[in-house]
Structure formats: structure tokens, C-alpha cells
Amino acid sequence: MAEDDNYTKDGTVDYKGRPANRKKTGKWRACPFILGNECCERLAYYGMSSNLFLYFTNQLNQHNATASKNLSNWSGTCYAMPLVGGFLADSYLGRYWTIATFSIIYVAGMTLLALSASVHGLMPTCSEKDKCHATNLQTAVCFVALYLVALGTGGIKPCVSSYGGDQFDDADEEENRRKGSFFNWFYFAINIGALFAGSVLVWVQVNVGWGLGFGIPAGAMALAVVFFFSGTRLYRNQKPGGSPLTRLSQVVVAAVRKHNVQLPDDISLLYETSDADSVIVESRKLEHTNELRYLDKAAVEIESDHVRDSINPWSLCTVTQVEELKGIFRLLPVWATGIMFSTVYGQMGNLFLLQAVYMDARITSHFTIPQASLTIFDTLSVIFWVPIYDGLIVPAARKLTGCPTGLTQLQRIGTGLFISIFSMVAAAVLEVYRLRAVLRHGPGTVSIFWQVPQYFIIGCAEVFANIGQMEFFYGEAPDSMRSLCAALSLATTALGSYLSAGLVEAVTAASARGGPPGWIPDDLNRGNLHYFFLLLAGLSVVNVVVFVFVARRYIYKKVV
Incomplete structure (x- = not known):
């Protein structure tokens, strides 16, 4: 019996297919390799994707509409492919080999992209800075590289977080409690990579060159693969359970x-x-x-x-x-409430950016901050809140609730949904203030740094909602469907983007009927963008009410 206590009880095996020894595998001894992999992979992804729109327009010489469509199609593919990767991981390959296989495809795509921006004959021909021309072959090579990246990320996105969860035995109370801490630090690692990508790499691409700007992410992805394979002997692996x-x-x-x-x-x-x-x-x-x-x-x-x-x-x-099928049906209402949160979250790269264009972005008389760089305040907020949540909020909440994780997963998600409302309210209040400043002092007189609170609030909401959702879907998914359910949770990002686009189109058609400029006109100084932010705040309130109704009736999974 004592010998049996040396092995996990959740069916995991080591790299040789033997029952996993709990004293030699898994837990935090294996997690640094997974966290290092995720940090480098996210650095590679965001470092490559943050400026793609500019690359399409300035280097490939595409029209704005064409570049926007191409970027949307590629981004949508990145969030659709996890369904394929998750299915393969759960059914046939297992998470380890899915991550390993698709990581190699990912590196190949990143390398080809770097070559397409730096090797003569593959890179566009430029007469001067930002005035370039690309042949059909050069454009094709670029997009082959990008869709290889989309395929690669589709195999990694739904598997890495679940693979980290696999390192903690569900049947052991102490290990199961520590698993919640892993998901906090997993999200922390994501944002460390995103912080470097959104600051340093964006600057390198614009001011040094696209070859180096894409080459560094390619190197980061190669480093991610090294991190992952280095921990092979320490990992616990779940066997695939068939389709x-x-x-x-x-x-x-x-x-x-x-x-x-x-x-x-x-x-x-x-x-x-x-x-x-x-x-x-x-x-x-x-x-x-x-x-x-x-x-x-x-x-x-x-x-x-x-x-x-x-x-x-x-x-x-x-x-x-x-009960597997019942479990999926139980997850769907909770999953659906994440779509509205994704809509709010998506405003950082959308209407927050539009709002920033009409504000004063100067730091000194000689230096202007790129509007897109303000997203680093969201990243800094996550980096700030994760240690506070893990080190202060969880122990304090544990004393009040008696729950080992402080808050239940659903309580954590609901808190994040509630906090996100205030980000939209802050954005609306700022827009009212900006419009009044335009009337009094002229356009561009309000500092862009007044946007920091709305970014910071969204970052706080992420720590509760996104990490809670990640942990919830891992814990409540059937054992043999965890990668597929992780992919399903990622789909809320795509659906949130579609909902945002639909709302913009609807309010534009309704508010501009009869001749007025509408809520979101070409000249934002003549519009009422704050109405749209308040609309999102109102819909978020309704979403929270629906979530509470769903959460109070949710029955957690029980294993025999």
C-alpha cells in the first residue's frame, strides 16, 4: 500500500508510459519548463502579430480594407485551429506530442516569415521607408508563413494550460489546491512575454527593421521549444482517450x-x-x-x-x-457568458485605440508614444494583480469562505465580469470629458494617459475572469476532453470580436439614420462614442445577472 502512494491516482504516466511517480514527476518541478515555454511562445506570437497591419500596408503595399480583411481572416484562423489541436490531443496524440509536433510547425512558420522580410528576393522592394512593393510570390510566401504559424498555434493554445494542470494529481487534495496557483502564474507568464513584445519588439520593427523584428520572435519560439523538451523526464502525461x-x-x-x-x-x-x-x-x-x-x-x-x-x-x-455529454451541456451556459467579456476585452485593440488617436500622445516635445503601446498598462495590471491575488486575496478569502482556493472558480469568474463593467464606465466618462475639452480648448488637448485607468481595470478583470475560466474549464471538463474544452473556451475571443463588429454596425446604422453623424463617425469629435461604451457597460450588467443565475444552478462535476 505504501508503494502505491508513490504513484498518482489520476491515470497519468511518465515519459516512458509507466505510472507517474509523484515524488519524481509533475508538480512545480515540471511547471517552470511549461511556464518558460508559454512565456517565449506568447512573446513570439504578440511580437509577430502586434504590427502585422502596418506590415501589410507599408511593406506589402495593401489597401487598408484589404489589410484589415487579411488580418481578420488570419486572426480568426488562429482562434479556430485550437479546435483541431484540442481534438487531436484528446483523441490520438496526447498533449505532449501535440505540443511537440505543432511547435515544430510553429518554428518553421516563424522562420519563414523572418526570411520573407530579410532575404533578398523574398522581401518586398522599397524605394524609401514605408514605401514598398511586393510581388505576388513575395506576398504568397509571407502568407504561407503566417498560416503555418496559425496551424502551429492551434496545436499549442488549447494544450499548454491543460498540460500544466496535468502536473497536479486531481485525486490528491494538496496537489489539487496548488493547481489553482499554477493557472495564476501561467497567465503571469503570458503577460511577461506580451509586455516585451508590445514595447521592445514593436519599436524594433518600426525603427530598426522587419527582418530583425520578425527574427527575434522566431528565436523566441525556438527557445520555447527548447524549454518544453527540457522538461520531458519530469512531465506527467494523460493518455489520449479516443475520439x-x-x-x-x-x-x-x-x-x-x-x-x-x-x-x-x-x-x-x-x-x-x-x-x-x-x-x-x-x-x-x-x-x-x-x-x-x-x-x-x-x-x-x-x-x-x-x-x-x-x-x-x-x-x-x-x-x-x-455524464460526459451532460457535462458539456452544463458548461455551455457558463461559456456563453464569456462572449460579452471578450467583447469588452477586445475594445483595447479597437475603440480604445480610436479614442487614443484623438488625444495628446506627446510625452515630450520630441517624443510621442504610439497609441497601441498603451496596451502595456493592461499587461502591467495583470503582472501587478496576479501576485496580489495569489499571495493576499486567496489566503484572506480562504479564511472567510473555507474554500481551499479562496474563491470558487465560478465566484472568481463572476467577480471578473463585474469588474469589467467599470472599465467601460471609465472609458465613457473619459470620452465625455474629452468632448467637453474639444469645445473649450480645441482637439488633442487631453493627455492619452487618462486612458490608463480603463486599461488597468480590464487587466484586473482578466486576472479574475480569464484565469478563473481557464481553471474552471480544465477542472469541469471530462478527463478525456480537457484540450477540446480549452479550445472551446478560446472560441469566446473570436465570438466576442464578431459581437463587437455586429454591435458597431448596428448602432452606426441606427444612430446615423436621418443624417446625423452617429455615435462613431469618421470624425470622432462630432460623435458620441461614450454612448457605445455605456451600451457595452449595460450589456455587461445584464451578462453578470445571467451569469449569477447560471452559476447558482451549476452542479460541479463529481468523480467516483
Whole structure:
């Protein structure tokens, strides 16, 4: 028995496929390699992507509309590919080999991009600074590189955070408590990389050259791969459990085929394997819940299920399989409330930037700060709040709530959603003040640094909402679907962008009807941008109310 205590109880194995020894693998001895990998990868991604719009317009000589469309398509692909990467990780490759394989593709794409901006014949021809021409071949090479990066990041995004969570045994109370701290520092590592990218690399690309500006991110991604492989002997690995989409489909088909079957009053009569292991590879059994009882029909045994020696999985499913599908349905309402938060978060690269264009960006008479650089205050806010949350808020909340993590995951997410409202209110108040200053003193008289509070508030909201959502989706996802559920949570970013675009189009059409300039005209000094910020604040209030309603009724996953 004492020897069994040396091994994890959640089915993880070491790099040789042996049961993971808890004294030699995982926990914080493995996490520095994962955090180093994530920090370098995010530095590479943001360092390459932050200025792409300028590269398209100034170097590839694309029109603004074309560059905007190309950038949106590429960004959308970056957030769609995680669904593919997450599926492959959960079904066939496992998280380790998915990260390893797609990282190599990522490095290849970053290297090709750097070459396309620095090697004669591949790089655009420039008559002077920012006046360049690119041939069709040169443009094609650039976009091949970018979509290789999109493919690479799709395999990494949904897996790295989940892989870090795998290093802590879910069946061990102490390790499970420390896992929450990992997600805090994981997000901290992301923002350390983003801070360097949004400050130093943006300056290098504009003032030194695009070859070096893309070459440094390529080197950072190569370093990320080195970090990851260096920890191979220390990692705990979850074995892939086969296609989750097939298993979920089997439950639906089996339930429909048995729609006339009566459910038993005694839930112990529902089908489940008799041994300790689940039918799903290296996954724990799940306890039955009373939600969505119709799906339980998939686990009702009837005489025809035993005609043959083997059981047809399209006719009879285990309780654990049924609970997997129920778990996904339970996650969806919580997931949906993240879309509005992503809409608010997305304003940093959108209307906050537009607002900044009409403000005074001078630091001295000889130096003007780039408007996009103000996002570093969001990054600094995250870097400021993560240690405070982990070192002060969690211990204080633990004494009040008795919860090992201080706040439950849903309480943490809800707090972040609530805080984000004040960012929109701050932006609206600033816009009213700016418009009054325009009337009194003329345009461009309000310092851009008055935007710092709205960025800082969003950073605080991120520490609660985004990290809470990351931890929540990892903990509540079925064991065999954690990468896919992480990819699903990332999809809120894309949907938030689409919602923002739809709202802008709707309010522009409505407010400009009949001749007035509308809320967001070409000349913002004649508009009412604060109305749009207040609209987002109001929708965020409604979103918080819906979230509270959903959270109060949420039933957390229970393993056997």
C-alpha cells in the first residue's frame, strides 16, 4: 500500500508510459519548463502579430480594407485551429506530442516569415521607408508563413494550460489546491512575454527593421521549444482517450434509439462497468446526476443489448459516457457568458485605440508614444494583480469562505465580469470629458494617459475572469476532453470580436439614420462614442445577472 502512494491516482504516466511517480514527476518541478515555454511562445506570437497591419500596408503595399480583411481572416484562423489541436490531443496524440509536433510547425512558420522580410528576393522592394512593393510570390510566401504559424498555434493554445494542470494529481487534495496557483502564474507568464513584445519588439520593427523584428520572435519560439523538451523526464502525461465526438454521438444515438424505454427509479440499474476503471482510457468514472434525464436512456439495459457477446456502444453507453455529454451541456451556459467579456476585452485593440488617436500622445516635445503601446498598462495590471491575488486575496478569502482556493472558480469568474463593467464606465466618462475639452480648448488637448485607468481595470478583470475560466474549464471538463474544452473556451475571443463588429454596425446604422453623424463617425469629435461604451457597460450588467443565475444552478462535476 505504501508503494502505491508513490504513484498518482489520476491515470497519468511518465515519459516512458509507466505510472507517474509523484515524488519524481509533475508538480512545480515540471511547471517552470511549461511556464518558460508559454512565456517565449506568447512573446513570439504578440511580437509577430502586434504590427502585422502596418506590415501589410507599408511593406506589402495593401489597401487598408484589404489589410484589415487579411488580418481578420488570419486572426480568426488562429482562434479556430485550437479546435483541431484540442481534438487531436484528446483523441490520438496526447498533449505532449501535440505540443511537440505543432511547435515544430510553429518554428518553421516563424522562420519563414523572418526570411520573407530579410532575404533578398523574398522581401518586398522599397524605394524609401514605408514605401514598398511586393510581388505576388513575395506576398504568397509571407502568407504561407503566417498560416503555418496559425496551424502551429492551434496545436499549442488549447494544450499548454491543460498540460500544466496535468502536473497536479486531481485525486490528491494538496496537489489539487496548488493547481489553482499554477493557472495564476501561467497567465503571469503570458503577460511577461506580451509586455516585451508590445514595447521592445514593436519599436524594433518600426525603427530598426522587419527582418530583425520578425527574427527575434522566431528565436523566441525556438527557445520555447527548447524549454518544453527540457522538461520531458519530469512531465506527467494523460493518455489520449479516443475520439470524444464519437463517444458523445454514441450517447445521443443510443438515447434516441431507446426513446420509448422507461427510466428505472433506481439509478444503480443504469449500465456502468463493474471494475474500477472507466471504459474511457485513463479517465475516472463520473457520478450520476439528475439533470437531462432523457440522456440516461442511453445507459438503460434492455434484452437486445446482450444478444451478442460484445456490447454495441451505439446502443448501450455507460453512466460515465452519459455524464460526459451532460457535462458539456452544463458548461455551455457558463461559456456563453464569456462572449460579452471578450467583447469588452477586445475594445483595447479597437475603440480604445480610436479614442487614443484623438488625444495628446506627446510625452515630450520630441517624443510621442504610439497609441497601441498603451496596451502595456493592461499587461502591467495583470503582472501587478496576479501576485496580489495569489499571495493576499486567496489566503484572506480562504479564511472567510473555507474554500481551499479562496474563491470558487465560478465566484472568481463572476467577480471578473463585474469588474469589467467599470472599465467601460471609465472609458465613457473619459470620452465625455474629452468632448467637453474639444469645445473649450480645441482637439488633442487631453493627455492619452487618462486612458490608463480603463486599461488597468480590464487587466484586473482578466486576472479574475480569464484565469478563473481557464481553471474552471480544465477542472469541469471530462478527463478525456480537457484540450477540446480549452479550445472551446478560446472560441469566446473570436465570438466576442464578431459581437463587437455586429454591435458597431448596428448602432452606426441606427444612430446615423436621418443624417446625423452617429455615435462613431469618421470624425470622432462630432460623435458620441461614450454612448457605445455605456451600451457595452449595460450589456455587461445584464451578462453578470445571467451569469449569477447560471452559476447558482451549476452542479460541479463529481468523480467516483
